[in-house]
Amino acid sequence: MRITYIFIFVFICSLGTGLAQQTPAPKQNNTISIVGATAHIGNGQVIENSILTFEEGKITAIGASGDVDPSGEIINAEGKHLYPGFIAANATLGLVEISAVRATDDEDEIGTMLPHIRSLIAYNAESKLIESMRPNGVLMGQIVPRGGRISGTSSIMQFDAWNWEDAVVKEDDALHINWPGSFSRGRWWAGEDPGIKPNEEYQQHLRGLTEFFNSSRAYLGGDRKIKNLPYLAMESVFDGDKKVFVHVDGEREIQDVIQFKKDQNLDELVIVGGYEAHKISDQLKENNISVLVTRAHSTPDNEDDDYDLPYKLAKLLHNEGVLVGLQSSGSMERMNTRNLPFYAGTTVAYGMDKEEALSLITSNVAKILGIDEFAGSLEEGKDATLFISEGDALDMRGNILDKAFIQGRELSLKSHQTELYERYKEKYESQSE
Template identity: 60%
Template sequence: MKHINIYILFIALLISTSSFAQQTPGSKQTKAIAIVGATAHIGNGQIIENSVVVFENGKITSVNSGNTNTSGMTVIEAKGKHVYPGFIAANTALGLVEVDAVRATDDQNEVGDMIPHVRSLIAYNTESKVVESMRPNGILMAQVSPKGGRISGTSSIVQLDAWNWEDASIKTDDGIHLNWPSSFSRGRWWLGEPAGLKPNKEYANQINEVTNFITGSKTYLKGDKKPKHLPFEAMQGLYNGSQKLFIHVNDEKGITDAVHFAKENNIDQMVIVGGAEAYKVTTLLKQHNIPVLINAPHSLPANEDQDYDMPFKLAKQLHDAGILIGIQLGNRENFQTRNLPFYAGTCAAYGMEKEDALKLITSNTAKILGIDSFVGTLEAGKDATLFISEGDALDMRTNILTEAFIQGRQISLESHQTELWKRYSEKYKNP
């Protein structure tokens, strides 16, 4: 009898927890699909009215307007709706943090200061409820990045419908993340110091520490590599061009110093992450063809002397200066990544053309992350990672997805949030 009770308890626990599991990943595409009649937002600035988007075996085969032979295909009638390439969230902690206050669910910040060998991908949790909640807003891919330390580790890019991190990865170990020292520091008020900004006396020493690490890694890689040094070995991709260096920095001096640092160390593939004062050094950035992943615009100005709306209009200023830009979410709480399309919509509200704003989370971000050969736009030969929305996907009032596909697989748009919404809608509908 005791064993029967234990068995019943086990079954009850299984049933109670299974309802909270992530949606099962979509099945592999077995038949050609045509989306007919929608307004297609290609992601490169082009719009096709009354479009026909065809994809087969997980790849887009054609994007046309007007009549296309769709016999033998599964046809999705989407007249009056809009089709978009899947949105890409750059520099996120998706899948690395579930509950900020529960240390056991937080894998974004490892112990150590110079740890390029720490890979965020192996800690990525595909069954995260936070990850699941991204897809109903059209966010179908993300760069999962480590945080903390001076050199935080290595990021990877994933698609958001997978059984495990191996299945999720679409670009493994794409870049190494460096948190550039701040040229200013705040006074320690608890020690009686003025609370305002003051020059960071350790700035030069902190840069020297990074320079010495770079020099040491180059010496190690040119030698016999004995004894084995994992952090130094992890730097190889920066020197052979297979990885990018993502330098997290916001201030004008820091950006300038970071660019010169990368060039002096022959690191050609670099990206500025943050760039709150990038508008002050556009000539330098354009001269060296350096892209910027700007902070999400829903924030206060970085400094007291900036325009009150600087975070909102920064994207247009950099775009007009000819800088390749995207939006990154590193300065946002994990769950707020779902607002990515609305951040792009805000950039449109502050001067950018709507299709240029769309590029900030599609083709531009794909180029910056080095995945534009297979995602980022609706073009033949690229992955069928796309979605259909009832209206403008950059507007929270009309971003209402009806279907979404990742690599041709139709995915579920249900999440624990939509389940709760349905449950309590019924509760108050029928008291």
């Protein structure tokens, strides 16, 4: 019996080790210089044969060889490429582990107007999915709740932490609104006629949203004797401390969002999705509205759209002077977030300059999220969140990471996927001998 108990104990311990994420890296305790790499700054600049030095988690120097002297531990990256860490905007990483297991799903709460719901405290830093982002260079993300008309408040996390307190780099950065559609599709399973038809409740939904904003302002300007958490959560929106991200695709709807921004006197508003944003790009630029475009690896929504519209949408908006970033929401979005660099690579195949495409997942996204003071590019004074790749990181063939750092801490690039790769690689290599 004693042997049985010992076996069970060892099995449980080994199971916990197999399921847990790797131990987060310790703080940087020595100066490190990366020498000889082609440095892609993230803002359109490239430095050949570069030297980048960082200490205590911050970049202290970067320049071409001869302009900067290396110090501390030297990492020889000759013939390789150096990039800022990629940033996954509008992600649900850490909120859902297995979609079919309800206990692991924290992305959606019951209700309609939920500005007080915070993704921050639901974030699971030990998610296996988060661990699998890092080997592709995705090192940070904006973690966003889903559901409701107002789904809640996002926060921005780095992907090497013990818990959400360690992971957060910007707390409660934005409020997220799911804008209603002016058209609806018939739900055959509910007995409705199939096909697309006008949404007769569209104006009613808009009035409800406007009434909530107006009621929140009235409450905040009153005595507040009765605590109302949704209204209290709106204070930082009205003060301008929190951005507003509106998830919307249609041309008419985006025009209504622009008017809503003016009516509600909102300083910073971001369009998420923006499938038809290119049709009114001039209005977006005029109103200083940036766009996180729909996933590049998508098919057209309408039968008369260009077949390659999702591939070139970022370029169309960029050409008109709109600040653009990429995001990966949609079917199997958590798993597909690791493909973020390849979405940027696809925009290159459809006309985008390669360094401008890189900015779609680095400096542009950092500006849109409001973290460009410390993230998004390889510049002196910013966080040493970066990685070395053997080749072009926007190409599946070249995105092979050699080393990666978050705030100067060197990461493990192993994951469940890399372990399986090594396991089956050994199997087939032994069979071919």
